[in-house]
Amino acid sequence: MASTTLKVTNRSAQKPIKKLPTSVEITDKTTVQDVKDILAKQAGGKDPNRLGILDPEKKKILKDRKALMSQQKEVMAGKEILIKDLGPQISWLTVFIIEYAGPIFIHLSFLLLRPYIYKDGDRPFSLSQKLSMAMVVLHFIKREYETLYVHRFSLSTMPVRNIFKNCAHYWIFSGFNLAYWIYSPNAYSALESPAIDYINIIGLVLFVFGEASNLHTHMTLSNLRTLGGTERGIPKGYGFNIVTCPNYMFETVAWIGILLVTKSASTVLFLVLACWQMQQWAVKKEKALRAEFGDKYKKKRYPMIPSPGAVIKALTG
Template sequence: MVTLNVSAAGRVSLARGLPITVTFADKKPEEVTVAEVKAAVAAKFPRLYPARQKLTVKGEKKALDDDVTLEDAGITDGAEVTVKDLGPQVGWRTVFLVEYAGPLIIHPLFYYNPGFWYGALVPHSLLQKTVYTLVLLHFIKRELETLFVHRFSHGTMPFFNIFKNSGHYWALSGVALAAAIYSPTYDEYSRYMRGSIRSDPRFIGACVTLWLFAEVSNLHTHLTLRSLRPAGTRQRAIPTGYGFDLVSFPNYFFEILSWVAIAAMTGSYAAWVFVGVSSYTMSIWALKKHKAYRRDFGNEYPKNRKAIIPFVI
């Protein structure tokens, strides 16, 4: 039998009955996981469901992973753990679906209603038609990957973060990009477009080729990452193969490359701002995860592999 004392870390309004004692009959510390402890707490305080809980060893700050056993966490029979309320949670899959839905809604609104936004008809140029198609295909791909390819190591995130995360896509690659690209500046008869390289089908075709290469490569790396994590687990392994021989996160690199293709095609300040912001954000993610790879795998991890930009970062 294993008995644990569970106390509150700070104010936990959904569990005013804390501290409590939870007991696991006929089990040893090596047989009880943190997830089971969370379930026991939730059984007494249903509104404090497991995803809202952060469990830590008494006196420590590091959260305990759900799949870790009490023995592996150094928790013995009769020990005390603390629980913190992380607030309302939302699934990562839901967050991604909402993020990518923004541009899929916003771009058609601007593309098909120029009179409302610009007060004039906009005879769409080849450039505008191409960008519209590429943007929709990109985010449709992201939605399908979210549904059928990605496997998430963390099930949820704080609910209110969905607004912060979605703002990046809805505002920058949604409103800002659509408002700039589908404006009269880029239409069929614009002085800015007439006789410029941006009206040359060969230049547009070259940019589309780069975009297609980046998108297919990005999908390939996502499929590689999926193959490393069996369904329902948080198992990690060293990724290898196409792209991974140069950087830890080629999926981020190819994502940046696809947006560089669109920015180069249009020359739009809005497109380049989105490239800059997204590149910075993904670089921060990549460097943090790259460091975690090196820490977790030690000497097994390739020493010459960069984080996101081959031979650079």
Template sequence: MGVEDITLRLNPRGAPLPRLPAELPISSDASVDALYDAVAKLTGYSRHRLRITKSDSSHLKPSGSVTLTDSNLYDQSSLFVKDLGLQIDWQTVFVLEYLGPLLIHPLFILFRNQIYGFTPPFLSWAGTPTSTPVTSTQSILCTMVVLHYIKRELETLFVHRFSSATMPLSSLIRNTAYYWTMGGLYLGYFLYSPSNTEASPLALYAGLAIWVFAELSNFKTHLTLRDLRRPGSTDRGIPTGYGFNLVTCPNYMFEVLGWFAVALISGWKIPALVFWGSGLFIQTKWAGQKERRYRKEFGDKYKKKRSVIIPYVL
């Protein structure tokens, strides 16, 4: 079928869209991106705030290379347009997520006396110490956490390329809560408690070696993932190379390995193990979803993995 002008029927889904017209004249060879731009212009909303679905409820994903004809849209085809609400870009979301623990952990060191309730100086005559010094292990742990999240912030700003531009602003608290509470307040409070003792030299040096290896390896896999997607594109290739021959998501594998090292140096403190375990659980779920997506998207071109995050185990 050749190129022709067609008319698409537009219907609101969910909340009314007052400026949404009933019909949209457009060329059949227009891209899906062009469709989103046209609907955004008509409604006055950002294109990232809109979700367009076909009559069978399948999502019409934005793409600059897929045409309306490719999407089986013809004259008088019906589309449904939904307002997703106020949006926030994913880069800002990640920056805010990591900012929590990046600030909270040093605050436990800086305001140690106030947080852990040491005796005020004017009562020191009673023989109760006004403070206890931060151990070298605690200083090292704080440095490790801060460096980890500085790395994550820099990767967010200069390395990552996001498949989706935005998410609903209403989801921001849900997305940041885990990092600010579990990774920041919960983990930090117990790591820097005055009751903690120094790590053994073996645990300290082994943990530091594992952590440095994990952080550098995680960064390398992020570079691999970045190079799979062209700037400004949501298309991606099949990840291969360092770590990807072992598991679906070596970036997650090295992430949990790094937090394993933190738990080791902490002396296997329960909060450190809980944070490590929760991260392992969440990222195993994400890795499984990616494995299924890769199999569906790439078919026989993709070499299926049995392990998604820990070789021969998970």
């Protein structure tokens, strides 16, 4: 089995990784993770997940830990890899569980803390407020389920600092921001109605449709990858004939349903922020699919939100 020697260079001259070897031997079966493990051991037992391997030409991190080094064109052309210390790491699974748990506990806590937060807080919740709480909590319970049993992550870890950013987004904007305004005894009059009205029913229907469709999309994406695998595929089927990321589209539908029930500006704020972020991710996903699969991939005009015409065409075509 022929071997190749790759030069190993610190990406940052100002903050070099101590004891990093100057070269590493690879074969045609050596993966990105294998190189990380070898370098981490030689660098004094460093966590291999902290090591980011970049190609010398585009200086992009090789994200697929199971990819063969011999198939990385830029690396093999220059016979060199750049190494960057990514800092302390934490598993994606742990981050997702913590960030989604926040809104669940925050919303449920208002069942006990409401009398201590508001004047007249001992007044009973309206049916609409109870429905709002149930929808938000069920949304994040579903996300926890998907994290544990559906999603298959291509990367095993992320920088520890990301947990603070991720938790801030969910705990503040979909946690405290929603809960404080929605469960106020002086909330919008529609929330204090004695019965669930037609707008709430429409909202509930949209919520159930959006959540079920979002789950279906996530299962489709999960099935593109084997358990523990990092391979990528072209997603097809329900929703993917309309937009690049139907999971984001259906997520938006579900939150529009929540908005119709909460009738709160706080929900609008969270929905706008979430849609902006998901749109950025969807655009990147479309570019990545085009770059990786070329003519095999049917290009999408709409990354996340389709035009009415596109929806009608998909339903009738």
